[in-house]
Amino acid sequence: xxxxxxxxxxxxxxxxxxxxxxxxxxxxxxxxxxxxxxxxxxxxxxxxxxxxxxxxxxxxxxxxxxxxxxxxxxxxxxxxxxxxxxxxxxxxxxxxxxxxxxxxxxxxxxxxxxxxxxxxxxxxxxxxxxxxxxxxxxxxxxxxxxxxxxxxxxxxxxxxxxxxxxxxxxxxxxxxxxxxxxxxxxxxxxxxxxxxxxxxxxxxxxxxxxxxxxxxxxxxxxxxxxxxxxxxxxxxxxxxxx
Amino acid sequence: xxxxxxxxxxxxxxxxxxxxxxxxxxxxxxxxxxxxxxxxxxxxxxxxxxxxxxxxxxxxxxxxxxxxxxxxxxxxxxxxxxxxxxxxxxxxxxxxxxxxxxxxxxxxxxxxxxxxxxxxxxxxxxxxxxxxxxxxxxxxxxxxxxxxxxxxxxxxxxxxxxxxxxxxxxxxxxxxxxxxxxxxxxxxxxxxxxxxxxxxxxxxxxxxxxxxxxxxxxxxxxxxxxxxxxxxxxxxxxxxxxxxxxxxxxxxxxxxxxxxxxxxxxxxxxxxxxxxxxxxxxxxxxxxxxxxxxxxxxxx
Numbered sequence: 001x002x003x004x005x006x007x008x009x010x011x012x013x014x015x016x017x018x019x020x021x022x023x024x025x026x027x028x029x030x031x032x033x034x035x036x037x038x039x040x041x042x043x044x045x046x047x048x049x050x051x052x053x054x055x056x057x058x059x060x061x062x063x064x065x066x067x068x069x070x071x072x073x074x075x076x077x078x079x080x081x082x083x084x085x086x087x088x089x090x091x092x093x094x095x096x097x098x099x100x101x102x103x104x105x106x107x108x109x110x111x112x113x114x115x116x117x118x119x120x121x122x123x124x125x126x127x128x129x130x131x132x133x134x135x136x137x138x139x140x141x142x143x144x145x146x147x148x149x150x151x152x153x154x155x156x157x158x159x160x161x162x163x164x165x166x167x168x169x170x171x172x173x174x175x176x177x178x179x180x181x182x183x184x185x186x187x188x189x190x191x192x193x194x195x196x197x198x199x200x201x202x203x204x205x206x207x208x209x210x211x212x213x214x215x216x217x218x219x220x221x222x223x224x225x226x227x228x229x230x231x232x233x234x235x236x237x238x239x240x241x242x
Numbered sequence: 243x244x245x246x247x248x249x250x251x252x253x254x255x256x257x258x259x260x261x262x263x264x265x266x267x268x269x270x271x272x273x274x275x276x277x278x279x280x281x282x283x284x285x286x287x288x289x290x291x292x293x294x295x296x297x298x299x300x301x302x303x304x305x306x307x308x309x310x311x312x313x314x315x316x317x318x319x320x321x322x323x324x325x326x327x328x329x330x331x332x333x334x335x336x337x338x339x340x341x342x343x344x345x346x347x348x349x350x351x352x353x354x355x356x357x358x359x360x361x362x363x364x365x366x367x368x369x370x371x372x373x374x375x376x377x378x379x380x381x382x383x384x385x386x387x388x389x390x391x392x393x394x395x396x397x398x399x400x401x402x403x404x405x406x407x408x409x410x411x412x413x414x415x416x417x418x419x420x421x422x423x424x425x426x427x428x429x430x431x432x433x434x435x436x437x438x439x440x441x442x443x444x445x446x447x448x449x450x451x452x453x454x455x456x457x458x459x460x461x462x463x464x465x466x467x468x469x470x471x472x473x474x475x476x477x478x479x480x481x482x483x484x485x486x487x488x489x490x491x492x493x494x495x496x497x498x499x500x501x502x503x504x505x506x507x508x509x510x511x512x513x514x515x516x517x518x519x520x521x522x523x524x525x526x527x528x529x530x531x532x533x534x535x536x537x538x539x540x541x542x
Contacts, residue, residue: 086503090504195514196505
């Protein structure tokens, strides 16, 4: 089925991705992530000594501060902070540096749809830049369900508002392994099929949701490849400089 | 060794309690191997749920919902307002969620709980996006007067599954509340009849005294731990097992929300399907409980 998107993309096409790391010199790690016109800046400070009051001192603690582009901090920002915190807590290895706090500050530079997934991607790259130990990367994608039932990926803000429902999905990155195929499967599914985070908005049928998961997984493979190339390229650049 | 005595029983009780505090996860895993939880609930069963309608006499609609020990009180107050120019046929709902210090020892007046704004935002998103209330039903006279519904939800006791109980209390409050009578006063404005002593005048909304709800959303929170799925966790379970999935389905089995904010356990398709199946069962249970509560009110 031909779907007309305003910027001429196909259903499953993502917007042009750009990521640069180590852009802020004061922060221990930083990254800027842009998907089309949506741009997010993330900075990581840590690990710092001590944990916050109600947190478990036997593990490292993650603190997220979300700064919107304009306006005061309200409930939507608090919700984004909570989702980001829990997502990043699940990918970081918290037992390596117990009783420490790592702060991640997310600054929204421009919001043109798929803001939370861009922020998750930016925060993940900033954590890599800071050298925080992680189990795997978090690859985030946004899928929208239209009233007629088709699913589009990576919507712009206008598309998000027009659609009946959308889902933000976060998967682990795709695995390239020397072990034989099938040894890394959990319950018969490869690790990259597991969902780290899912936040949906709007009504969709259960079948639509599973279809979004499929499309999201396919897109996360493409995003994982982009991340891999980006990380390998910048690490060879810095070795040349040193 | 074989004879039970009073002091012996007390020391084993203290040992179990101490074990529960020191190694909560191990205690739970021992129970999960037998497919049961320490409070003797099977893994897929939710706690006892009750709804009391009309709990607040001065509010237009209210309900007190309890799931296990978690208690939420929702109340609706209606006010007449002028609708905005862009939406002259629609009313408005203002949703506010409070967690006063009575609900939990960690909440103090200057130190609000972190969960409060998150549950508040989730609630308002779910209520507005589920289409439970058609805002056009809240209109009185197109362009001139419409209802503004102030919905306040107070958490009275925290014991896990806050979102579920809050959503249930909102749905219960909306399902049974008589819309107050309005009439035209001397200045040509539409006002509440009782307030201005105009009970003898012709009411403007004589026929429409009830708000019709379309698809009603119901939710179930589950906790994932290794291969187990525990439905309706208590606060203790939520604190030791950090992967929480909340599924909201409406009465026509459409997915209103699937909220899984991170967590150490990755959710595969089978786990999601199991959570959705548990939620479907729960929706039927909750629909029955709600209908019983409504019919109880109507008999009076």
